[in-house]
Amino acid sequence: MNIRGILAIYTFEMGRTLRTLGQSIASPVLSTVLYFIVFGSAIGSRMQAINGIPYGAFIVPGLIMLTVLGQSVSNASFGIYFPRFTGTIYEILSAPLSFVEIVLGYVGAAATKSVMIGVIVLLTACFFVPLHIAHPLWMAFFLIMTSITFSLLGFIIGIWADGFEKLQLIPLLVITPLTFLGGSFYSINMLPPFWYKVSLANPVVYLVSGFRWSFYEHGDVSLMTSVTMILTFTLACLIIIGWIFKTGYGLKK
Amino acid sequence: MQNGTAIEIKALKKIYENGFKALNGVNLEIRRGEIFALLGPNGAGKTTLINAVCGIVRPSSGTVAIGGYDNISQYRKARSLVGLVPQELSTDSFETVWNTVTFSRGLFGKANNPRHIEDVLKRLSLWDKKDEQIRHLSGGMKRRVMVAKALSHEPEILFLDEPTAGVDVELRKSMWAQVRSLRETGITIILTTHYIEEAQEMADRVGIINKGELILTEDKKTLMQKMGKRQMIFVLREQLTTIPSELGSYPLTLEKDDNGGKLILTYDAETENDISDVLDNLKSHGIRPKDIYSHQSSLEEIFIELVEVK
Ligand SMILES: Nc1ncnc2c1ncn2[C@@H]1O[C@H](COP(=O)(O)OP(=O)(O)O)[C@@H](O)[C@H]1O
Numbered sequence: 001m002n003i004r005g006i007l008a009i010y011t012f013e014m015g016r017t018l019r020t021l022g023q024s025i026a027s028p029v030l031s032t033v034l035y036f037i038v039f040g041s042a043i044g045s046r047m048q049a050i051n052g053i054p055y056g057a058f059i060v061p062g063l064i065m066l067t068v069l070g071q072s073v074s075n076a077s078f079g080i081y082f083p084r085f086t087g088t089i090y091e092i093l094s095a096p097l098s099f100v101e102i103v104l105g106y107v108g109a110a111a112t113k114s115v116m117i118g119v120i121v122l123l124t125a126c127f128f129v130p131l132h133i134a135h136p137l138w139m140a141f142f143l144i145m146t147s148i149t150f151s152l153l154g155f156i157i158g159i160w161a162d163g164f165e166k167l168q169l170i171p172l173l174v175i176t177p178l179t180f181l182g183g184s185f186y187s188i189n190m191l192p193p194f195w196y197k198v199s200l201a202n203p204v205v206y207l208v209s210g211f212r213w214s215f216y217e218h219g220d221v222s223l224m225t226s227v228t229m230i231l232t233f234t235l236a237c238l239i240i241i242g243w244i245f246k247t248g249y250g251l252k253k
Numbered sequence: 254m255q256n257g258t259a260i261e262i263k264a265l266k267k268i269y270e271n272g273f274k275a276l277n278g279v280n281l282e283i284r285r286g287e288i289f290a291l292l293g294p295n296g297a298g299k300t301t302l303i304n305a306v307c308g309i310v311r312p313s314s315g316t317v318a319i320g321g322y323d324n325i326s327q328y329r330k331a332r333s334l335v336g337l338v339p340q341e342l343s344t345d346s347f348e349t350v351w352n353t354v355t356f357s358r359g360l361f362g363k364a365n366n367p368r369h370i371e372d373v374l375k376r377l378s379l380w381d382k383k384d385e386q387i388r389h390l391s392g393g394m395k396r397r398v399m400v401a402k403a404l405s406h407e408p409e410i411l412f413l414d415e416p417t418a419g420v421d422v423e424l425r426k427s428m429w430a431q432v433r434s435l436r437e438t439g440i441t442i443i444l445t446t447h448y449i450e451e452a453q454e455m456a457d458r459v460g461i462i463n464k465g466e467l468i469l470t471e472d473k474k475t476l477m478q479k480m481g482k483r484q485m486i487f488v489l490r491e492q493l494t495t496i497p498s499e500l501g502s503y504p505l506t507l508e509k510d511d512n513g514g515k516l517i518l519t520y521d522a523e524t525e526n527d528i529s530d531v532l533d534n535l536k537s538h539g540i541r542p543k544d545i546y547s548h549q550s551s552l553e554e555i556f557i558e559l560v561e562v563k
């Protein structure tokens with residue numbers, strides 16, 4: 001295993017993150033604050049508690065997930081797309097690195113950044129609503145696994161994309177709708193039966209549900225369902241990445 | 254590398270996804286410690302060949318052994334021996350020179366070694382730029398940063414893909430000097446170029462590639478004798494029926510045309526000719542050329558010649 005090689009990529013990517021830390025953090029923190037003002041205070045004050053959880057507190061796990069999903073996909077996709085775009089990927093490809101090591105470096109760095117931002121959003125939320133985390137370890141599990149899985153997805157997008165438009169396309173057309181309809185701002189139990197069933201096909205529902213459970217011991221689906229689903233997504237992404245590396249798709253001509 | 258072979262390429266073929274045959278069964282052996290120039294026109298397959306050796310392009314068939322290690326099944330060992338400077342200038346604009354070179358060393362799994370990085374940067378006259386962001390450097394310096402990156406992990410073999418393309422004469426000469434001084438360190442160097450002079454200036458051996466085929470590989474000296482044909486052409490005022498026998502010691506030929514015809518002196522790059530001596534002799538025989546010009550076989554002509562000979 002070329003540990004130093006993995007570390008070189010990881011450190012390089014983290015360096016890029018830290019150089020732009022201000023803007024990396026400013027935007028998610030700002031949008032969280034806006035969400036709290038609009039949904040938490042303005043609308044939330046007129047909303048009933050959901051499952052006994054005040055609305056302002058109810059949306060916190062969903063908001064964190066929203067940010068973490070978006071950040072994971074965009075960080076990881078950009079991280080691998082950029083060297084493909086500038087041509088510096090030649091060095092990664094000609095180095096004695098296995099594909100697994102390349103993924104560990106890029107996805108590791110993207111996931112680390114997502115977790116950091118998730119924690120920052122959580123801390124921001126503390127200013128607005130009293131928070132209670134019933135199961136910190138489960139919370140950490142969901143936060144980390146979501147970051148990893150969606151960074152893997154981002155990596156796949158970054159390899160597939162052959163232009164900046166495509167890089168934006170999937171997050172815009174797929175990730176954003178899925179996260180908004182994933183029960184971040186409501187419980188899917190509030191939906192009519194038909195839309196409830198449709199929602200169950202949305203992977204984000206399971207993430208938000210499991211994550212919310214770790215805060216309030218209350219989720220839309222059972223904890224184990226959430227755990228199974230997230231591990232399934234991780235596996236699916238790993239299989240696709242395995243295929244990419246076997247064929248050299250997007251990387252080697 | 255125990256024996257004298259640095260790289261052994263066998264029956265290497267590359268057909269790109271669009272069906273284009275870029276390499277058509279290349280066999281090539283690179284000797285340890287030599288400077289090998291791969292000479293060929295644009296689109297000949299030079300970059301494809303280098304990229305297939307370095308793991309950037311997947312060969313369609315054939316094998317590559319680097320220092321005896323197969324570049325696919327033993328890629329870690331094989332790639333550790335190689336440093337690559339690609340044709341395109343591609344660098345991380347916002348990194349400093351020092352960081353980017355250190356990063357490259359890390360990628361190759363080598364422990365940090367500031368002394369070596371310092372050495373490399375000094376050798377390439379980049380030491381005073383070590384804390385600059387790469388985007389602030391000139392094109393020539395960026396190219397040298399890429400060389401520094403390639404040397405960061407102490408490779409035994411260095412690939413330079415068109416190191417002087419689009420570079421002015423001064424820079425080209427300093428690049429040549431740097432390549433030669435690198436060779437002193439014992440490193441094997443493979444460079445590609447489409448300039449004959451470059452191959453002539455630097456290489457020990459030259460391989461000529463055209464349309465994905467290696468037409469020949471030869472010691473530079475032998476090749477230059479074959480290829481470096483030059484002609485001094487004397488355009489005559491009046492028709493000449495024969496070349497005066499006193500001028501027989503010069504390699505002169507007579508070419509007739511509708512005007513006065515031409516006397517052509519043919520020689521190669523290795524022989525010394527005193528043109529004024531020839532002129533004096535012509536004059537003493539009453540031959541006064543109205544124009545004189547020289548001609549050197551261009552790469553294209555040489556290719557045509559080589560392909561025809563084949
Ligand atoms: N990715 C690719 N897909 C299809 N054809 C390619 C690709 N890359 C290069 N080629 C073609 O292969 C030929 C050889 O290219 P290249 O190896 O870059 O030549 P050189 O370096 O000698 O100029 C060219 O005709 C080029 O157009």
Ligand SMILES: [Mg+2]
Nearest residue numbers: 299300340415
């Ligand atoms: Mg080329």
